[in-house]
Amino acid sequence: MWILSAAVVIFGVLTTLNLILTLGVLKRLREQSEQLAKTAVAEQVEDPLLSAGETPGDFANTTIDGEPVSRDDVTGARLVAFLSPLCDRCEAQIPGLLDAARSMLGGRDNVLVVIVGKDEKAGEYAERFRDVAKVVIEPGNGPITKEFRLTGLPAFALLDPFGKVVTSSIAIDRLDIPVASSA
Known part of the structure; x- marks a missing residue:
C-alpha cells in the first residue's frame, strides 16, 4: 500500500x-x-507610402463637400493623411492630426485627409475632419491611395509646394509640420 x-x-x-x-x-x-x-x-x-523625394502621379477626386482635389492643387506645404475607421492605430493618431491640421500653415486648404473605406462608417469617420481639412473617402484602390502607393495605415506625408514628398511616416508626430504664425 x-x-x-x-x-x-x-x-x-x-x-x-x-x-x-x-x-x-x-x-x-x-x-x-x-x-x-x-x-x-x-x-x-514604417514606410507606408511614397518616400522622401518621390512625387505622386496625377490624381483627381472630389471631397465630401464636393470640392475637386488633385495633385495640381498644391499651393504650399501640404499635409496628407490616410486613415480608416477599421484601423485601431489610426484612432491613436487623430488628436495629433487634428492639432497639426488646426495649426498648419495655409490652414484647411493645405490639409488633405483620405478616409480609406466605402461604407457609412467611413462617412461618419470623415465628419471628424471636415472642419480642419479637405476630406476624401475612397476605397483602398482609389486614385489617391494608388498614386501615393499606400501599403499601410495610418500613413502621413508632408509635400513641398511642387507636390514632392518631403517626409512620410506612420505617426503624425514624426513629421515637421510647418505651422502658421500666431501674429
Missing part, C-alpha cells in the same frame, strides 16, 4: 513540475510573439 501512495505522490510532483514548466513556456512564447508583432508592424509599415 505504501508503494501505491509513493507512486501517487511522485506522479503528483511530476504533474506539478510539468504544469510549472508549461506555464513558463507559454509566458515566454507570449512575450516573444508580442516582440515579433511589434517588429513586424514597424518593419512592414
